[in-house]
Amino acid sequence: MKGLNPRQKKLIYLLVQNENYLPVSFYSEKLEKSSRTIYSDLDKIQKLLPKEQLVLEKKPRIGIQLRGTVEAKLQFLEQITGISTTAVAESQERQWLITKQLLIDEETVTQKMLAQQFHVSPSSIVSDLDKIIEKYRLALEPSKRGTKMVGSEEEIQNSLFRFCEDYLDYHGINPEELFQETTQELLSKLFTPSLVKMTLQQIEELKLQTEFCFPEHYVKSLVIRLLVFCFRLSRGQHIEEKDFLFDQIKLIDTYLIANELLEKIAKVHGFEYNEEDISYVNRQLVGYGVKPNTNGQKNYERYARTIQKILENMSEIMEVDFLADTQLAERFASHFVPMIYRLKMGIAITNPLVEEIRSQYAVTFSATRYALANTEEQLNVQFNDEEVALVAMYFQVSLEKSQNGKKILIVCPNGVGTSELIFNKIKRILPAQDTAEITTLDKLYRKNLNNVDLIISSVKLEAIHKPIIQVSTLVTQEDIKNITALYSNLFYSEESNEAEILEFPFLKNVIDLDFIYTQKRFSDKQTCLNWLIDRLEKKKVVTKAFRKEVFAREAIGETALATGVAIPHASPQNVLQTRIAIVTLDQPIIWDQRKVHYVLLMCIAKEDRNLVRGVITDIHKIVQSEKQLKCFFAEKDAIAIYNDISRR
Known part of the structure; x- marks a missing residue:
């Protein structure tokens, strides 16, 4: 616009950028001019403001502020300076950059440093931080050195998720555009480009396969969640899984997908992950609606008789009618065909749970191995322990559902050896359908105990609202009697006999x-x-x-x-x-x-x-x-x- 010099245009830019009342001295310092000159410039700008849209409001001893909608401010700025509104580093863009510094770069920042970096007042930075805290639920902690991000790993990742979601929504990225180059470029401004590319590639490949359903309306959220999780894993940060093994096995359908996702991404980016990380990703897959595709039953006709035979064999071996469990039949059928394909093609899988399954569900594992062995010659495959363990969990879930087995935790702070000793002694007196799992004192207080029926511990436990039996480290005969008596009182209506002498009827x-x-x-x-x-x-x-x-x-x-x-x-x-x-x-x-x-x-x-x-x-x-x-x-x-x- 004619009649405005570069300084006055810069003043308009600063007025648009700063949303708070600021003294004239702030602008005079930024523009390196006297307050008198700035007052003169403000008078000139006031006359150019569009009536009923923008007002230059002055408050004595507080400062001045350009009042009006963001759209009106940006439109005026574009009219005055000729700069496109898309190129303006407005407050939203500034807040994203500050959030990135705090959440992704994990920097400690100060108001002064940020004010100088973005050419705004410290009070504008305070306003930005307040909005960041509110919008992304980010916890910040001030100190002498500055302000930094704090919180549990789960809280940090949730804040990162909200930030990325807001960032993509603002740029108009919908599910159809998620796997386009534009999205990759946008996310690469936040994360390592190779990590972004690999994560998008893995989810896109999974979407194209037919064995599982991926609800379209959740794919965007799943991509963000996985990207954030893998980024934090690359920084050595892990979210502790809140459920015990006997709860995790219920989600066995998607466990392999979760494992493969992490395995491929970690291999390229060189970060380490553990069983709990796989379980967390698996829980996200299930939470976002990923499930076996049961519509394509024609694909399973070739193996229908074999699947039926395995179910019959397991029913005979375990003396349980697995054939009556229609959900088991559907889930097992969905798992069976890809498993046979892997074995025939020599594709090895990694099942980090195999040792735990083999130990804690020894009978089901061994029975499954025998049932599958009867079909090996016909199928021309050999079932390895990793595959057997996965199949065993389908039957274990069905078994627990049909027999209403109890979930029992064994707690010991003195190391694995002592826990194993207690575990082995106690397992002998528990009913076959019950599931016992070893845990540490630390994990006990951090994990979800909703599905736990009984806790047996060698130390005194506080503030645990579940039935507890305290035993000695060596589990004496008196302890065995106490366990049997309390178990009977809790779960049986009639009196129970004392621990039986070891017998081998078979x-x-x-x-x-x-x-x-x-x-x-x-x-x-x-x-x-x-x-x-x-x-x-x-x-x-x-x-x-x-x-x-x-x-x-x-x-x-x-x-x-x-x-x-x-x-x-x-x-x-x-x-x-x-x-x-x-x-x-x-x-x-x-x-x-x-x-x-x-x-x-x-x-x-x-x-x-x-x-x-x-x-x-x-x-x-x-x-x-x-x-x-x-x-x-x-x-x-x-x-x-x-x-x-x-x-x-």
Whole structure:
């Protein structure tokens, strides 16, 4: 506009930028002119303001402020200066940049520093910070050095999520434009471009596959949530998962997707992640509506009979009618076809939960392995432990749903060894459908206890509103009685008997004195297995194919337990007679990187599938602790071992 010099145009720019009342001295300092000159400039600007839209308001001893809507201010600025409103670094843009410095760059800032950086007054910065706190629910902490971001990791990530959502919404990015180059460029102003590209690429690829449904209206939120989470992981920050394993397994459908997402992004960007990080991403997938696609049932017709057979086998083994659970059938079918594809193509998966599942759900895991083994020859695949563990969780969820098992936490602050001791003793007296899980004192107070039915602890617990039984570290007989009595009072209407003496109703019927070998010495597990299988073949207990399958299974999964025992096995079709062969070793051998003192080779014939669960349960009564193993096998001859088991 004619008649205005560059200084006066700059003054208009500053008036538009600053939303608060500021003294004339502020503007005179910025423009390096006297207050008298600024007053003169203001009078001239006042005459140019559009009537009824903008007012230059003056308050004595407070300052001056340009009053009006943002649109009117920007329109006036564009008219006066010729600068497009899109190029103006207005207050919104400034607030984004300040938020980025605090949330993403994790800087400590001062009002003076920000005022100088953005050429505005400190009071404008105070106003900006107030708006940032309100809009993004960001917690800030002032100190002598300045202001910095504070809060839990979950709170920080939630603030980051709101910030990114606001940023994309302002720029008009809708779900259809989410995977376009424009979005990538916008987000790359906030985060590392390669991380943005990889995150968008992974979600886009998942959207294109047909095995899972991705609700369109949630995809944008999911992208932001995953991007924020991976960015914070790259900074070494983790959100602790609030649920225990027995709650996490209910979300097993999408666990593999969560694992693959993190695995691919972490591989490119070199950050580390753990099981809890996978569980968190998995919970986000479920929360944003990602679920198996059950509409394309024609894709499963080819394997329908096989799936039915596995459900029948598991029903027979576990003595539970899994066929009646229609939800299980649908979920398992959705998982089955991709699993077979992975196995046929040699695509290995990583299942970080496999050790926990194998330990805490030993019976279900072993039963699943046997049920799947019956289909391996027909499908021309071999199921590894990672895949078996995933399938086992579908059945475990169904089992808990049908039998209403209790969720029990075992708390011990003195380390894993002590916790395992308590865990192994307590598991013996709990009903088979109950689930026990070990946790630390620290995690107990941080995690969600809503689904926990009972807590057993070796230390006194405060402010926990759940039934608690305190036991000694060694779990005495008196402790066992107390647990049994309280369990009975809590969950049974009738009185319960005292802890039962250990019995082996199934195992005693399948052991044979001819197949118990004591104090043998072998150089390695291969020599041991060959020696043992030679004797089984000679007595026509197994087929010639049994040996090859045992070694194939050893190659794809671990059969040695931490307690010092190995339990090798093969599928029922290569077993002619049901037997459990037992070997005690004069000296331990290395087996799956563990020292093994005892070997129990499981041979269960096809016609005896109904014995699998019982035999596995009985075996786990013995192998769950080193003390128990020594009690039954150490320094005993074959007759003593046979009598001890068969008479129970």
